[in-house]
Amino acid sequence: YVAVVGSYAYVTTAGTGNDFHVVDVSDSNSPVEVSSLSLPAGANSVYVSGKYAYVTTDVTGDDLQIIDISNPGNPVLTGSINLSTSASSVYVLGRYAYVTTLGTGNDFHIIDVGDPTSPKELVSLNFPDAANSVVVNGNYAYVVTNSLGGLYVINVSDPNTPTTVGSLSLPDSAKDIAIQGPYVYVTTFGIGNDFHIISVRNPNVPTEVSSLNLATGANAVSVIGSYAYVVTNGTGDDFHVINISASTAPIE
Numbered sequence: 164y165v166a167v168v169g170s171y172a173y174v175t176t177a178g179t180g181n182d183f184h185v186v187d188v189s190d191s192n193s194p195v196e197v198s199s200l201s202l203p204a205g206a207n208s209v210y211v212s213g214k215y216a217y218v219t220t221d222v223t224g225d226d227l228q229i230i231d232i233s234n235p236g237n238p239v240l241t242g243s244i245n246l247s248t249s250a251s252s253v254y255v256l257g258r259y260a261y262v263t264t265l266g267t268g269n270d271f272h273i274i275d276v277g278d279p280t281s282p283k284e285l286v287s288l289n290f291p292d293a294a295n296s297v298v299v300n301g302n303y304a305y306v307v308t309n310s311l312g313g314l315y316v317i318n319v320s321d322p323n324t325p326t327t328v329g330s331l332s333l334p335d336s337a338k339d340i341a342i343q344g345p346y347v348y349v350t351t352f353g354i355g356n357d358f359h360i361i362s363v364r365n366p367n368v369p370t371e372v373s374s375l376n377l378a379t380g381a382n383a384v385s386v387i388g389s390y391a392y393v394v395t396n397g398t399g400d401d402f403h404v405i406n407i408s409a410s411t412a413p414i415e
Contacts, residue, residue, distance in 0.1 A: 164206075165314050167188065170188060173216050175208065179298060183201075185235045186302060200238045210260075215230060220250060226264065229243065231317060236257040243274075247264075249264060255256040263296060266293065268371075269287035270293055270306075271317065272286075273322050291308065293309040295338050298340050307340045307349055309337070313337065318366070331367055331369040341391070347358055347361045348361075348407070350381035358374060359373075360413060375405065381394070390404055
């Protein structure tokens with residue numbers, strides 16, 4: 164996974180050793196790694212907010228790591244929290260981190276990171292299956308889940324009492340989600356249409372407006388302007404650029 168902010172890319176890897184990397188990308192033709200940091204286990208996702216990077220790890224232990232990146236050449240681990248199972252993704256808004264996990268219990272967690280040295284879990288919610296990814300916009304968090312293929316909309320206006328207000332079944336395991344305007348963009352991993360555009364104008368009733376077959380299971384998605392960028396898990400063309408200017412008729 165990678166997050167790019169300013170002149171630096173923050174990259175996580177899932178190996179044994181240094182799993183957090185800071186890369187200077189000010190010269191796009193010649194990126195240079197400036198530092199790295201060892202974590203307790205392979206790293207999954209990364210989200211950067213302010214002078215901190217928030218990293219989820221693939222271990223039963225300290226599953227969310229908070230790293231001070233104010234000096235890109237010397238990242239420092241400042242805090243962590245145990246969520247009892249592998250953490251899959253994280254999204255940070257204000258003083259709260261929203262984390263999904265891959266267990267068989269409460270898979271959505273809201274964590275107060277106002278003090279990065281001592282993050283505190285406020286609450287968690289249970290879904291029918293492991294949660295893969297989360298995005299947050301305004302008062303709502305949008306979570307996609309694994310084998311039961313679901314999108315869940317959660318009202319987080321009160322971080323202490325989140326409430327699921329809407330949901331939508333998807334045909335296969337949902338892997339990733341991005342949001343832009345009144346739409347969320349979801350990738351699924353199965354046979355059939357693997358890219359889905361869903362209207363969340365009414366968060367209580369998310370509605371699929373279109374989908375697209377990418378010939379193989381889709382993993383990651385990022386959306387910028389009129390285009391969605393999707394990574395798939397096939398043998399062949401694994402990076403797809405999709406024109407989403409017409410939400411009801413995406414074109415690869």
